[in-house]
Amino acid sequence: SVVSKEHIAAVAAAIHDLLDNEEEGDLGPTLVRLAWHASGTYDKESRTGGSDGATMRFSPESDHGANAGLHVARNALEPIKKLFPDFTYADLWTLAGAVAIEHMGGPNIVWRPGRHDAKDASECTPDGRLPDADKGQVGATIRHVRAIFNRQGFDDREMVALIGAHALGRCHTDRSGYTGPWTRAPTTFSNLYYKELLENTWTLKSWDGPDQFEDPTGDLMMLPSDMALVWDRDFRKYVVEFANDEEAFFKAFASAFQKLEENGVSALNNSAASGK
Ligand code: HEM
Structure with a gap:
């Protein structure tokens, strides 16, 4: 699906509003973590994984230990998905990560649309692609x-x-x-x-x-x-x-975060690039 610059700007504004109106003030970091865990499954050899597909919506990926708690971020974005049904989850989650970083005073992240949503769990990545915090030594x-x-x-x-x-x-x-x-x-x-x-x-x-x-x-x-x-x-x-x-x-x-969010995404739409 092709999304226009105006469309992206409207979704980005809704994400900014969400962060402005959120009580605890801790949703921004969790949105960044959602974007990272959606994207960080990429494997350059097999060219599988990455943000395309938004496969974390499905079990078993949603139940992988590394993703514990990320339902908070996914659920918080659900009202925006309802407002903009043509915007894919995969585009929404990655845009939310980029917007959250900017919202919290970080650099502008170049973000381009074009991700598709997987229909079912068949595109889920195997457990173990995200880092463990400790290997004991x-x-x-x-x-x-x-x-x-x-x-x-x-x-x-x-x-x-x-x-x-x-x-x-x-x-x-x-x-x-x-x-x-x-x-x-x-x-x-x-x-x-x-x-x-x-x-x-x-x-x-x-x-x-x-x-x-x-x-x-x-x-x-x-x-x-x-x-x-x-x-x-x-x-x-x-x-x-x-x-x-x-x-x-x-x-x-x-530049590393843009690369993270675009790894494995084959149909990026350049004409609607935002952020720079
Ligand atoms: C939180 C591990 C890399 C962004 C966390 C948490 C762990 C973790 C265990 C706590 C989750 C929780 O209890 O809520 C790791 C490991 C990494 C890594 C082992 C690599 C060796 C990254 C990267 C990013 C990132 C590359 C983003 C670019 C975040 C953020 C939080 C977080 C923003 C806070 C989430 C919140 O407050 O809800 N990470 N992480 N992490 N991580 Fe990482």
């Missing part, structure tokens, strides 16, 4: 993060930039089992995540939950996969770059 966790993002076609600098989205939002015990935010400004898109990573002494939190790290105040958290970005020398140099240069981060993030 430093080296294994570093290798896992790199392997998951290489499979999608990202290099070290792109993956460090993408994970900088953890400036936003928080972990919820009833979703992932982890708890807490990465920064003290979780509804503002910024390079704070990298600064917190570098400037704190991170220690293992002692609690009943899964292994996670805490700063000296105990207010902030890091997953083992976040710590991988400072444990690994090659990742760490980009953490330092982005902590020192927010403009470089915004630029790298915007």
Whole structure:
């Protein structure tokens, strides 16, 4: 289906309204996570997965452990889908991620329409394509993060930039089992995540939950996969770059996030591109 620039602008305005009117102020980060989990299933070898199809609407993909809690984001977008029935779920979820980033002060993301919706679960991706936060051991966790993002076609600098989205939002015990935010400004898109990573002494939190790290105040958290970005020398140099240069981060993030959302999408409509 071909959607016009005016159509896209109207849907984007509805997403901005949704974020303005939402009580808790924490929907924005969850929309970003929905767009990432819809897209991050891409496998460059088989050219399967990615945002095209919006297959997370169907079980088993909706039930994959990594997607726990994302029904909150999917349900929040349902009224907008009803208002704009010609707009596919796959386009809506990815546009919502891009708009949420801009809404929270992040860079403009180039976004192009053209995704289709799968009719049933036949296009669902197998479980295990999204990253685990912990592989139990430093080296294994570093290798896992790199392997998951290489499979999608990202290099070290792109993956460090993408994970900088953890400036936003928080972990919820009833979703992932982890708890807490990465920064003290979780509804503002910024390079704070990298600064917190570098400037704190991170220690293992002692609690009943899964292994996670805490700063000296105990207010902030890091997953083992976040710590991988400072444990690994090659990742760490980009953490330092982005902590020192927010403009470089915004630029790298915007282009990596567009690539993430477009991986595996074959029928993008260029004439209606928005964002730049
Ligand atoms: C939240 C893991 C990469 C965006 C989370 C949560 C986990 C997690 C466990 C907590 C979910 C919850 O309990 O609600 C990981 C791992 C990654 C990764 C292991 C890679 C190694 C990314 C990327 C993005 C992203 C690439 C976006 C570009 C987010 C956002 C939240 C989040 C915005 C907050 C969601 C909310 O507040 O509801 N992530 N993530 N993450 N992630 Fe990631």
